Each structure stands twice: as structure tokens, then as C-alpha cells.
Amino acid sequence: MERINSKQNQTIKEIKKLHTHKGRQKSGEYLIESWHLVQEAINYLNLNQVVTILATEDQYLAHGDDLSGENIIVISDEIAAELSDTSTTQGIFAVCKIEEQSFNVQKDSGAWLLLDNVQDPGNIGTMVRTADAAGFAGVIFGDGTSSEYNGKVLRAMQGSQFHLPVIRMNLKKAMEIFKAQHVKIYGTELNPDAINYQDVQPMDNFALIMGNEGNGMNKDLLKMTNDNLYIPIKGNAESLNVAIAAAVIMFRIKS
């Protein structure tokens, strides 16, 4: 067990870089934070995918017994605050390896959520967590959708990225694969000419696309779908938050 007390330590400096896209790309690693996520990583990832656990003295005392076999660095509270991107950190982190997940869709491979240019990290992470809870097979992050290794996305996913594949892929390409397998693809739009989501019979195998918060789905992708769904708005709200709309549809149409 190593101990680091200086913020100037080179290892800590390198780990801090994992908050940026560039830093993650260079090292092929990313950083997760909180005991819940560290636990999920240990439970769901292969041993060699969890590179290092960083814990304050308090956290090491609390969880050390569950961390046998792990490469552990005990850090000062000051370093924990430095590594965290929250204002109140628990003081426990893990550096994990980025491993590309392959997209291998078969005809009966379940329900997939596709994110088209979704911006807000909280929305994105919440949608992955909700897809997990709704029994979806996986989530595909299309072009323009914020990084799955962004701190806020990781926090909102609450570990669901360890339960189901989260894949980054051009959505046009993904849709062509679904089409070749005769998997039905549903787009979503704020348009009463689309199909009321309540009129869709619950099913097991399909793809559902959610679009950008302000602009909705890409027009070219909308044309490639089998059908497009909308949620009727009863009150005076103009629209629903994208993660809310995704949840309402996912829980309704996934059998």
C-alpha cells in the first residue's frame, strides 16, 4: 500500500488529467468517484480493468477489508478534494481502464437506447441508469453526445455502465446494423403527427432514439426510422426533459 500526501506528486498530477478528454485518451484510463461506484467497478469489471484505488485514511479504514487484492494508494483529504469534481467528496476513487465495447447486435438482442447528440451530462447518465432499470440491452452514444467518461455522466449513471454495454458509434451506422437484423427502430419527435407512444404494443427487441435537448433528433436519422413516437402533453408545459421522455417511453414499450 502506497501513501501520497503531496498534491505535487506526479501520479496525482497524471490522475487529475483524467478529468479531461485529452488526458483520458492519452492514458486510456478514466476516473470514478464514490464508494458506490468503486464497489460496482470491483464487482463488475475484470481485475486488470481496475488499475488503482485511491482512498483517504477514513475511507481506507471503512472499506479496506473489501479491497484486498486491489492496488491501493492512501491519499490525504487535500488530495481527495483536488481529485474530486464535486464540492463534497467521499474521498474514494478508482482509476479504470477504458475498454472499447464491441457492438454485436443479433436479431433477438433486446432493446437498445440510442442517444443522438444529447448534451447534458446529467440527462445522459440518467438515461443509461433508466435503461438499465427498464431492462434494456445497451445504450449507444451517437456523435455529439457527451463523453461516457465525463464525471457528471459517470455520477448520474450510478454504475449502470458496468451492467450493460455503453457503446460509442455513429448512429447511422448503428441503424444500418439494426435494419439488417430486422430490428424495429423508433425515433422520437415533438410532433402530434408521430405515433402516440401509448399505442405501441410492449415488445422485447427494438431500438429507441432520443434526440438533442433543444433541437430534437437529426432530421436524416428521423427519416431512417420505422416509426416516430411522441408523448402527448396534457398541461401547458411545452415539452418534457429528454431523460423524462426517455423513461416514460422505455418503461411503456419494453415488455
Add this chain to the structure above:
Amino acid sequence: MERINSKQNQTIKEIKKLHTHKGRQKSGEYLIESWHLVQEAINYLNLNQVVTILATEDQYLAHGDDLSGENIIVISDEIAAELSDTSTTQGIFAVCKIEEQSFNVQKDSGAWLLLDNVQDPGNIGTMVRTADAAGFAGVIFGDGTSSEYNGKVLRAMQGSQFHLPVIRMNLKKAMEIFKAQHVKIYGTELNPDAINYQDVQPMDNFALIMGNEGNGMNKDLLKMTNDNLYIPIKGNAESLNVAIAAAVIMFRIKS
């Protein structure tokens, strides 16, 4: 039309205080931000409830025509940045009067969402917006639930607070009123012994209670309900975000 260019101006200093609970209580006013919310306030509030509009030169040029009859102050970009609680402000604000909304439930008064000690401003605002879209009659903020005038709550509500009553009230007291009117009250809990929300027939008049993010609903309130609902989790997620759970249930059981 007044013009203020100094951050030291007393009016600006007073308006800045509206970001705090104490400041709002003292003045009986609150601050909203963005053209969308200002528009909603103008459309839905009485004239005397919108006290002052603050707009940068750009925003005044863009929207001045829609603001005739309003008390307008043109402010510098620097003041706009100072008044905003976002990192990228549009530069338009309104100071509105706080007016207590009375809770007057009749037997057939629709569906009500009750928030029991919900903490996260984004979750709270999103639930009000979702209740609006699902055709709910109103939302009651119970003890411990973050302020309806908090900047993040206001932003997430997207103006829905102008479409339906948002009332602050002790939930035990509110439940007694619903009970006296024979309105059915549903609690929510993460407990498979509760009723699957899908087994509830859609209806018009009821109260639905959502609990705290970490601890769920208050145990005493859970005992006062007619029934308690849960959402079966199919994947490996431990739970749903509270705003997501609220949306799934609201859109399912409100006819």
C-alpha cells in the same frame, strides 16, 4: 426606462439578495432568468406580480416590443453576469412577487403531486414540469423540500409554476384534507411488497407522494396512505432517480 451600469447600484445589490432565502423572505420577491421564463411570467402572472424586467442592451433590442407596459431596467453585460446563477446568461431577468397560493382541494380536483423532503433542485423542478405535462392539478412542497424560488428549481420548472399551483404545506396536513375529501393517496417505496404501479387503473383524482432521494418517504406518512406503489426494476440498477420514477408513475396512472 432606467439604465444601470454599475454593480454597486443599490437596486442591483438588493436584487442580488433574491438568490438567498433570507433575501426573498425580506422583500417578498424572487428572481427568474431567461427569455422563456420572463415570457411565461408576463403571460401567466397578473401585471402587478411582475415587478421589474432587467435586460441587457441586446436582450432589450430583441424583446423590447414584447415588453410594453413593463417596468424595464437596461443593465450592462457585467451586471447580467453578476445577477445570473448560470455560467452563460442570456441577459434577461424578471423580479416577481411571491404570492402564497391557497390549497383548496375539492373531491374532483384532479391529480396532485406531493414532494416529501426532496432535496435536489433539478429533480424538484423537473417533477413540477413533468406534473404539468402529465395534466396534474398541482404540486405540494412538503417540509424539507428545497425552495420553489431556488434558481435551479426555477430553471428546471421551465415556467410550469405559472401553469399549475405550487404550494408549500406540511404533508400530514395536506393528506388529512385529501382524506376528508375521499381522494385516494398513493405513497411510493422501493419495496416489492408494495403494489406494482402497472396494476393501478388510470384515474383522474388522486394524490401521489414522492420521497427523499436517499431515504425515500417518511415512515409516518407511508402509513397514512391508501396504497404504496413501486416500480419493478428489471436490470441491475439499484433504483431510479426520483424525478424519473415520478414521471413513469404519473404518466401511467393519470388518465
